[in-house]
Amino acid sequence: MEGAPYRVDVRALDQFPALELYEMLKLRVDVFVVEQDCAYPELDGKDREALHLRLLDGQELLACARLWQPDGTPPRIGRVTVSPAHRGKRLGEALMREAIAECETRFAGQPIAISAQSHLQEFYRGLGFLVTSEEYVEDGIPHIDMERAAS
Template sequence: MSTSQAYTVDVRRLDAFSALELYAMLKLRVDVFVVEQDCPYPELDGNDVDCLHLRLMDGNALLACARVWRPSADVLPRIGRVAVSPDHRGKKLGEALMREAIIACEHEYPGEAIEISAQSHLQRFYGSLGFAATSEEYVEDGIPHVDMIRSAP
């Protein structure tokens, strides 16, 4: 765990979380992706077991979370499930979380590009972090998305 300004960064595999830590992270994701975005889909998709999970914390309070993983050997590493608590938006935590996720991804998969499936309205934000669109817009779970890749360092 590293410390940075008003939050700490925590990067772990799923089995390293306590039940309460895991519950808080999954609850945030469901609150944001399923409830807030009115998008009923299977949030628990089976991928979490093989991911690195990142959390931005303020003491015991979860501010934001994301995951890093490679779905299979023939695809690029991915960053996904990027969520910032509604109570902590507007503090540039999404940017901080993505920067930490990029570092974790580069450490776990050195020399490789990183792929994301970005909600279309966030394309400019992800572009500011070095990602470039690689697909036309498509609809996933009722929300416009675009695939983006950040070239290998």
């Protein structure tokens, strides 16, 4: 994003210095486990095969997401989170636009899948995602599967 008030960083898990990895995982746990009051295995084994996209202001982590492609399925964007201290600045949209662009580059010609919290359906629809499943409950939170057509 040109002129963006952040820097984009994309890397594999084993490329993170320990403190940067700690900050990213702490943000995810703070939001998904503590804030959303959802006891589930945040560290689910998928991070090892994923790329991790972060939005940074200097060294401060603003937002992050992970990108991966499970065997034989479309690439996925997941663990989309914005730091509570930086919400209300349209960083969620910026994060998703960066993640979509990264997927379109790395996984060209393929649709992109997400498992979205149901209350965010309109947000993701605005980014070109369409609902592909009935609502289901995952870790106590209503979700829907969505997919964005290949560009």
